[in-house]
Amino acid sequence: MEPRVKRCRVCGVCSEKMNKCSTCKDRFQLKWYYCSKPCQVSDWPRHKTYHAVLEKMRDEEENRHIKTILDGIANAGSSCSVSREGKDANGMTALLRAASDKNCADVRKLILDGEDPSVADDQGLTALHYAAIDGNQELARTLIEHGPDGLVFGETPGGETSLFLACAKGHLEVARLLAEAGGEALLLRANRNGTSCLHAACRGEHLAV
Template sequence: MISRWITLCALCALLPLLLAMRPVDEKLLMAARDGNLNQIKTLLDEGANVQAANEQGTTALHAAAWNGHRDVVTLLLRKAAPVNHATSDGATPLYIAAQNGHSAVAALLLNNGAAVDQATNIGVTPLFIAAQNGHQEIVALLLQHKADANHIAEDGVTPLFIAAQKGNHGVIELLLRQGAAVNLALPDGSTPLFVAAQHGHIATVSLLVDKGAAVNQAMTDGATPLLVAAQNGHLAVATLLLEQGALVTQAVHNGVTPLHVAAQNGHQGIVELLLKQGAAINQKARNHATPLLLAVQNNHRDVAGLLLAQNALVNQPAPDGATPLHIAVAAGHRDMAALLLKKRADVNAQTADGKTPLHVGAYQGNREIVTLLLKHGGNKRAKTLSGELPIDLARQQSHRALLSLLKP
């Protein structure tokens, strides 16, 4: 959505083919863009049309508003420039002034009849773009002129949502003071609090919670502000949410909890925080992944060590029978495998098709890992359900350097 708003910049409309305009009107638009007041006066005396627009719908008033030329805007308005004329994207001069932070121009336009809530083709008003860009003075001005603080764009975004996403604290305060709905959600269920937590804006999160934001309000897929804070490593945000009553075990619809995503992404501080708050250390997602398995899979050794120190089940298998040790060996994570073995991982655990970690290591051809497994009692004679020994898999993959090690 934001990228679409950016494309509404009138800059794109200031460099168009000007075939639909008379030469004198083209010159007027360019002079307005450059703020050349004397040239504008001359062109108007020569018959330039103040209402003329190029193929993108840009008028001289748009061009002057884009660059904040207040004296030019004053003159054009005095000459009956169309204050609410929109470009082909739906941007008005007020929208453009709000976008670029030109508060004096915005005030002038509003005092001359600019429609405060006139939206672009995708439903974005001047208040949206000012909130997005952090132009606090313009936000205050627009709200004084009764801009709708709860206007909803095409995709459900509100000014408060976009300000929360950007962490524009002063703007958020203004919007809330004017009645912006703190828990109004997008179609996917995301709220201003959710997006602030996602981006780690701790001051914004604190303000929204103080104003009644629901800390456990979930998206349609079940994701909560705590989950996205944990996923993105925002420790201060996660701490605040938990202090405000966020549920540590609340899972998304696929069974993934904040602890799962923190472990998966290697956020050790958040893993520690969640465990202290009572997170279920061995909880399985619907795909049977545990926090430990995810930490192992992504080679987050410190997180795996923390989970194991808190009694995570070292041999808890996935549906196919693969244990964390199988996963570490398959990924070539030698130090992770060593950690798991130190914590009494079953070196000869078998998957559903009978493979041991040694079978997996032999297939991968990792001599260091094969040596490690053998040192910890890996069974060279273990057979898969189809009768294959580890040496058979090494031979199939032409790992000749392993054959002497794996010979039964």
């Protein structure tokens, strides 16, 4: 809001009718008035330095605004409502909890209700990895049968597939189920250290696998 009576910044004369620097008027809404052209001209060398300062403040204000938006985007990925959706405080979904409880009926029901069985816990293990580690045939069969096709190829952060884990643990029947589901492509998968399923089985002296 402009004051009704304005004061000349140079000579101090007060009047309702005053000139204003056009840049200030358009860009900065600065209350900086001159009674006459000579007053404005005499103030120009000093006044133009204000423009630079005001411009900088504006940029900083804009950068702050942009930063606020970027921070919002960056934090969105780590906030509870986004990345931990459906997970409890331990990073477990209902399906992962049911799988770790070896409750196959609940696992089946949750998959049929639309829960994604390829979601991993905070250690990067899926329900099928649990089945492989435990040698739980019923759980493995349930997940293979009702889960998405790519589920058997899911890897831990160390690059181990469920088949790899089942072999390493010597769980022959679960390994067979997984190998049948994943075929040769799965058998040839190696972990991050280049160890294949067969290596893992040999190392664990599970020659039957």
